[in-house]
Amino acid sequence: MIAYLAKRLSIGLLTLLLASVVVFLALEVLPGDPARIMLGMNASPEALEALRTQMGLDHPPLLRYLAWLTGMLSGDFGNSYTYSLPVIELVLERMAVSLPLAFIALSLSTLIAVPVGIFAAARHGRAADTLAMGAAQLGVAVPNFWFALLLVYVFAVGLQIVPAGGFPGWGDGWGEHWQALRALILPAIALALPQAAILARITRSAMVEVLGEDYIRTARAKGLPWRIVLWRHALRNALIPVLTILGLQFAFLLAGTIIIENVFYLPGLGRLIFQAIGQRDLIVVESVVMLLVATIILINLLVDICYAIADPRLRGAR
C-alpha cells in the first residue's frame, strides 16, 4: 500500500511539473515577447521596457521558469498588471465563489444521480428504468449554459423567486450568508443536472453488472431483504467505477463552473480569467490556468488513492 501510494504520488508530482512547463512555455516563451502582447502594438518603448523588467523578461527562460515555480510554491504568483495587486489576493477572493459553487454542484449531482442510477438498476428493463435512462440520455445532451438560461427565464424572470445573477458576497451573519447562497442556487442546479445525467447512467450500468453477480444471488438466497442486498452488498462494489468517473468529471465541472459564472455574472475565477484575457493580463491568465490544472491533477490523484483503498486488488496493478 505504501509503495503504491509513493508511486502514485510521484507520478502525480511529475504530471504537475510537466503541466507547469507546458503552461510556462505556452504563455511566456511561445508568444515571443509577452510584454508586447500585454501592452499592444501602440505601446511606447519605455513602457515596454519597464514591463519587461518588472516581469523579468531580460533573464533567460529557464531562470524565469525556476523563479516562477519557486514563487508559486511559496504562494507568490506575481502581480496582476491591470489590477496592480498580487495575483494570489485576486485568486483567493474569486475562489470564495467558484469553489463553493463547484462543491455544491458536485454534491447535488451525486445526490441526484446515485439514487436514480440505483433505482433504475433495481428496476432493470422495466418502464421506470426506461423512463429514467431516457431522461438521462436527454440530460447528457443539454449544454449546461443553455439549461442555465432556461432556469433564469423560469425562476428569475418568470417566478422571481431567485436572483437572475450577481453575487452579494458572503458577508457577516446568517442573513447575508443565505442571500449569497441564494445567488448560487440556480448556477449550481444548472451545473449539476447535466452532470447528474452522465453519473446516473454510469451508476446504473455498474449496478446492473454487480446485481448479476453470484454473490448477490447467494445473499438473496440466504433470505436477506432486497433493500439490504441492494444498498449494502451491491452498492459497495458498484461505487468503484462511479468514483473514477466522479474524478474524471471534476475537470469538466471546473470548466463548466467557469462558463456558468458568465451566465450569472458571478465574480468567480471564470470572470477573472475572461477579464484577464480581455485585458491581456497574461500573469493572471497564467496563474489561474496553473491553479485549475493543478486542482484537476490533485483531484485525480486523490481519486486514484481512494480507488486503491476501496479495492485492494488494484494496488498491485499498473
Added chain:
Amino acid sequence: MSLDPVSSSVPERHVLLKALGNRSFLAGVIITGFIAAVALLSFVWTPYDITRLEVSERMQGLSLAHPFGTDHLGRDILSMVMIGARNSIAVALVAIGIGIVIGVPLGTWAAARGGLADDVLMRVNDVIFAFPSLISAVIITAIFGPGAINAIIAIGIFNVPVFARVARAGALSLWPREFILAARAAGKSRVLITIEHILPNIMSLLLVQGTIQFALGILAEAGLSYVGLGTQPPMASWGRMLFDAQTRLVVAPHLALFPGLAIVITVLGLNLLGDGLRDVLDPRLRRA
C-alpha cells in the same frame, strides 16, 4: 476487453441486419442524418441571407415568414441555426481529425513498442488530460486573440489523448493473439503488422469513440463560442447566438430557444448513434 479480428467475426450482412434492428442506432442515424442534411443544405440555400441586416424587422416573434423569428439585428433565426449547424459540425469534425491523426499513431506505436515508450506516452497523456478544452482555448486566445481556429485546436488537443488511449488499449489486447503471432512469425515488421492487422481490427472501437467525441466536440464548441473563445461574429454559431440571446431573455426568450434545441438534438442524435454502433459492432462492449 478483447476483440475479434474482423475476418473471423460476423459477416457484414449480419451486422447490417443487426443495425437495422437496433432502435438506438436507427434513431441516431435519422437524427444525425437530418442535421447533416440541414448543414449541407445551408451551403446552397437558406431562407434568408444572414449577412443582410433588416433592423426594421428586429426581434420578431414566430411567424410564417420567419418560423423561428428574427434576432436583435433582424436576421432570420432559422437561417442562422442552419448555418450554425454547418459550423458546429465542421469544428467538431476537424477536431476529431486532429485527435485521430495524432492520437492513433501514438497509441498504436506505444502498444507495439511497450516499455519506456509506452510509459512516456501515458505520462504525456496524463498531462494533456489535465487541460480541458476550455483551458487550452483560454491559453490560445490569451496569446493569439479569439477565433474559430482556437476552438478547433483546443478541442483537437483534448481529443489526442482520448484516441491515443483507445487505440493503445485496443492494440494491446490484439498483440498477444494468434493471428498476430503468425504474422510476426512470418517476419512482418511491427509497423506493417500495425497497419495490416491492428488498425482494421480497432476500427470499430475508433468509430464508436469518434461518435462520442463528435458529440462532446459539438458541446465544447458551443460553450467556447458562448464565452467568446470560439466562432466570432458575423459567423453564425449556436453558442454565440445563445450569448446574444442572454441579455434579451426578458423581451425575446425565443432567441435562446432554437439554438439550444439545435445543440440538444444534434448531441442526442450523436449519442444515440454511438450507443447503437457500440451495441452493433461489439456486443461485448455493450453496457449491461
